Amino acid sequence: MRKFILKRLIQLVPLLIGVSLISFFVMHLAPGDPTSLFTDPNIDPVELARIRANWGLDKPVILQYFYWLGNVLRGDFGNSYMTGQPVLHEILQRLPNTLLLMISSYFLTLLITIPLGVISAVRKGTWFDNLVTVLSFIGMATPSFWLGLMLMLLFAVELDWLPAVGMYDVLSGSHGPIATVFDVFRHMILPLTTMTILSLAGITRYQRAAMLEVLDQDYIRTARAKGLPERIVIYKHALRNALIPIVTILGLSLPGLFGGAFIIETIFAWPGMGRLGVLAIFQRNYPLIMGIVVFSAVLIMLGNLLADIGYALVDPRIRYAKK
Amino acid sequence: MNNLRRKLLVLSLLVMFLAGCSGQSHRAVKSVKLPDPSQADQNGRLVLSLAGEVSILNPILSTDTTSSAVEGTIFTGLITFNENLEPVPDLATSWSVSKDGKVWTFKLRRDVKWHDGVPFTADDVVFTFNSILDPKVNSVRRGDYIIDGRPIVFKAVDKYTVKAVLPKPFAPFLTRSGMSIIPKHILKGKDINTAAFNRKPIGTGPFKFKEWVTGDYLTVVRNPGYYLGKPRLAEIIYKIIPDENATLVALEAGEIDSAGIPPKDYKRMKSMAGVNVFEYDNLVYTYLGFNLGNPKFKDKRVRQALAYATDKKQLVSLLFKGLASPAYAPSAPISWAYTNEVAKYHYDPAKAKALLKEAGAQDLEFTILTNQGNKEREKAAVILQQQFKKVGVKVNVRVMEWSALLKIVNAPTGPKDFDAVLMGWSLGLDPDAYSIWHSSQYPKGFNFIDYHNPEVDRLLEKGRLTMDKEKRKQVYAKLWQIIASDQPYLFLWYPKSVVGVSERVGGLSKPSPAGLMLHLEKVFVTK
Numbered sequence A: 001m002r003k004f005i006l007k008r009l010i011q012l013v014p015l016l017i018g019v020s021l022i023s024f025f026v027m028h029l030a031p032g033d034p035t036s037l038f039t040d041p042n043i044d045p046v047e048l049a050r051i052r053a054n055w056g057l058d059k060p061v062i063l064q065y066f067y068w069l070g071n072v073l074r075g076d077f078g079n080s081y082m083t084g085q086p087v088l089h090e091i092l093q094r095l096p097n098t099l100l101l102m103i104s105s106y107f108l109t110l111l112i113t114i115p116l117g118v119i120s121a122v123r124k125g126t127w128f129d130n131l132v133t134v135l136s137f138i139g140m141a142t143p144s145f146w147l148g149l150m151l152m153l154l155f156a157v158e159l160d161w162l163p164a165v166g167m168y169d170v171l172s173g174s175h176g177p178i179a180t181v182f183d184v185f186r187h188m189i190l191p192l193t194t195m196t197i198l199s200l201a202g203i204t205r206y207q208r209a210a211m212l213e214v215l216d217q218d219y220i221r222t223a224r225a226k227g228l229p230e231r232i233v234i235y236k237h238a239l240r241n242a243l244i245p246i247v248t249i250l251g252l253s254l255p256g257l258f259g260g261a262f263i264i265e266t267i268f269a270w271p272g273m274g275r276l277g278v279l280a281i282f283q284r285n286y287p288l289i290m291g292i293v294v295f296s297a298v299l300i301m302l303g304n305l306l307a308d309i310g311y312a313l314v315d316p317r318i319r320y321a322k323k
Numbered sequence B: 001m002n003n004l005r006r007k008l009l010v011l012s013l014l015v016m017f018l019a020g021c022s023g024q025s026h027r028a029v030k031s032v033k034l035p036d037p038s039q040a041d042q043n044g045r046l047v048l049s050l051a052g053e054v055s056i057l058n059p060i061l062s063t064d065t066t067s068s069a070v071e072g073t074i075f076t077g078l079i080t081f082n083e084n085l086e087p088v089p090d091l092a093t094s095w096s097v098s099k100d101g102k103v104w105t106f107k108l109r110r111d112v113k114w115h116d117g118v119p120f121t122a123d124d125v126v127f128t129f130n131s132i133l134d135p136k137v138n139s140v141r142r143g144d145y146i147i148d149g150r151p152i153v154f155k156a157v158d159k160y161t162v163k164a165v166l167p168k169p170f171a172p173f174l175t176r177s178g179m180s181i182i183p184k185h186i187l188k189g190k191d192i193n194t195a196a197f198n199r200k201p202i203g204t205g206p207f208k209f210k211e212w213v214t215g216d217y218l219t220v221v222r223n224p225g226y227y228l229g230k231p232r233l234a235e236i237i238y239k240i241i242p243d244e245n246a247t248l249v250a251l252e253a254g255e256i257d258s259a260g261i262p263p264k265d266y267k268r269m270k271s272m273a274g275v276n277v278f279e280y281d282n283l284v285y286t287y288l289g290f291n292l293g294n295p296k297f298k299d300k301r302v303r304q305a306l307a308y309a310t311d312k313k314q315l316v317s318l319l320f321k322g323l324a325s326p327a328y329a330p331s332a333p334i335s336w337a338y339t340n341e342v343a344k345y346h347y348d349p350a351k352a353k354a355l356l357k358e359a360g361a362q363d364l365e366f367t368i369l370t371n372q373g374n375k376e377r378e379k380a381a382v383i384l385q386q387q388f389k390k391v392g393v394k395v396n397v398r399v400m401e402w403s404a405l406l407k408i409v410n411a412p413t414g415p416k417d418f419d420a421v422l423m424g425w426s427l428g429l430d431p432d433a434y435s436i437w438h439s440s441q442y443p444k445g446f447n448f449i450d451y452h453n454p455e456v457d458r459l460l461e462k463g464r465l466t467m468d469k470e471k472r473k474q475v476y477a478k479l480w481q482i483i484a485s486d487q488p489y490l491f492l493w494y495p496k497s498v499v500g501v502s503e504r505v506g507g508l509s510k511p512s513p514a515g516l517m518l519h520l521e522k523v524f525v526t527k
Helices: A002-029 A044-053 A059-072 A087-122 A127-141 A144-158 A177-213 A218-225 A232-242 A244-259 A262-267 A273-283 A286-314 B002-022 B065-074 B122-133 B142-145 B244-252 B265-268 B301-306 B312-320 B349-358 B375-389 B402-409 B453-465 B469-486
Strands: B044-051 B079-081 B087-089 B093-096 B103-108 B153-158 B161-165 B207-213 B215-220 B235-240 B258-259 B276-279 B284-288 B324-326 B365-371 B394-400 B418-428 B489-502
Touching: A002 A059, A002 A286, A044 B142, A087 A127, A087 A177, A087 A232, A087 A244, A087 A262, A087 A273, A127 A177, A144 A262, A144 B301, A177 A232, A177 A244, A177 A262, A218 A232, A218 B365, A232 A244, A232 B312, A262 A273, A262 B244, A273 A286, A286 B079, A286 B489, B044 B065, B044 B087, B044 B244, B044 B258, B065 B087, B065 B207, B065 B215, B065 B235, B087 B093, B122 B161, B122 B375, B235 B276, B244 B258, B244 B489, B265 B276, B265 B489, B284 B375, B301 B349, B312 B324, B312 B365, B312 B375, B312 B489, B324 B418, B365 B402, B375 B394, B375 B418, B394 B402, B402 B418, B402 B453, B453 B469
Parallel strands: B044 B235, B365 B394, B365 B418
Antiparallel strands: B079 B087, B093 B103, B103 B161, B153 B161, B207 B215, B215 B235, B258 B489, B276 B489, B284 B418, B284 B489, B324 B489
16 A cells, blocks of 8 residues: 555656646647736837736746746745745645635535435435435526525625624634634535535435446345345445445546635635636736746646545445566 | 436426526616715624635735725825816925926824824835835835836925926826825835735725735724824725625625626616716726737728628627726827827728728738637727628637737737737826837837837937926827827727616715725714
């Protein structure tokens, strides 16, 4: 197992170089450059050319890539064109906010969807199952910006229970760590609810399908034939096996966790990675785009590795050979 | 069957719940209600919203309006502009220009201190302009202080006098001298592009920088030693809310004190309790620019015909519900250099058809390019398509991402590969429009439609050399008349700015393109 992990970690290096090389060229293929946003009759185009040269953008793309790679190997991801701040600093400022929201939503989703999926599968065709199915389709069809605004109008304007936007109450100021945690929690409720409602549908359907498949297996029939109580059949024999696909989803959702939810972050003015990434692309802020690409590539690869290790733990049929 | 009925019931309940959420009670339109200054809160905090992220707090580097909005509270310049957009003293008490128009002298205030207590002097002014002129500093403003390839020379005559020596007379310089001043004692010898100062600025303005939580909010606090008087507000908090609708919800919920209002929400916000709505004109116009290097638009009669075919009143009322006005010239009505005496080509489809026939362009077909993300422009292109169809002109609309569009119009060599573009210009306070209309600004430059008229070139040059305001006004009036007659652009509209401000905010200035909080030190909030 240790050898397997080590091998996978070593494989990361060429993979990362490949990812960064392709991203770098694709990024430069997009029309425009960081000075495109400065189009203003009062700005002399000569000055824009000078600034591009200061950033090294007048050099051939392949050279630019090697400069960039050389700096990254020395731990320097460069500075954002727009803010002049180190890229790493910009990313690390946003990442915790995104992770807080995304991971909370993820666990909340699992907490709701697994029981829902299981019950729907066990009671297939009943009114409960149908209700869950209808709600799932409504959830999938609801645009997030609309749901977000509706929740905001209801809870922040009409009822005035919760704050509408942001992460902190800017007027209360800081009153120590406990008050701050409570403050962030209050601000999280609406974006978290919106995200969770919208992601319920998918995983509920997954869980329901996985459970239905397992319930059809011979060993379940055997368990029932043995005369085991239905509760034990469902929760011990069936559920454990039906959870294996969820591990796959866990691995696959890691990029989403890192990337943030752009629309939710925009509507609720949540200072996360999604907004930073989209802005970076819009501004053609090359160093920041590359920083985000490399960061997310590493996280995705580690996520896949974790999922593979997770398989070995939950599924006794999977063993990573020593050869 | 039973199942289906249950499902329908659940669905209809859900629809009713959601519809209920958005239900609006009917409220009457009300007039502006300003608070009583005697009720001002000495510890008052004003919460404003910003639509974009603040990128950098250094006025010589920033290029976005969001950063500029915050910088406006922290920094000040030699001169500033009043509600009527006229230059007035700020850090400079007075200024004069030599007879030959080349030497400008600014006398500075002696009572100004930087936020860290260090006195402000002429050295700071010289340092600021020299930093902008430094090619290594990534300032887009550098070109403002270079005339015919030669930089303006700034000199400190004594501690409180600055001289600017221009290579030749240049009237727009006065407006450009309003650039915010940065402190020499902090930035000298540093790499200005990446200095820590840019996130923790020190200025001479009414508010001091306090805190910046990236992507979320930014706080500035009262500068009690501000040279125009102690500000009445204790703090201003800028909250970053990228979404337009969420910004309005935050205003309704009382989380922010002010928000820009899009035309679609104008009626609703106008009748909302607790909010005053102000409207003002801006130095902005939207146009359809014809590529004159393209044979389709070489004939002036074709451009005039399209102007006659445009029902600008209908366009403006469909798009803005009255919150914009039709445009006829490349200047804005609130500019001192504007003239109303220009050819207007009022809507006349019969005349349009006749002119097209005369020019042999009955079968004209062309493509309008415009940028994605600007809903008004996208809709305007479609409305123009319909209007032109009535005179037999076929229009295709192509909406492109901003950078992709710029790649076409900013192509470094002519002829450029487009028919017409629907875009807008935001004008400076000075009427100089050399970069847009002078023939030297093609193909590299903003005269990307390849307009050249020797008389226009001459007037643009004369406008820059003429120091007397009345004489300059005549130069520009003539200029706008010629351009309007030529119709290289079909001028479309001037949008209005509409701003909602909480009724607890007072001390506002007369609504103008300079905003409502021109005298920031006088703004207050009630308890």
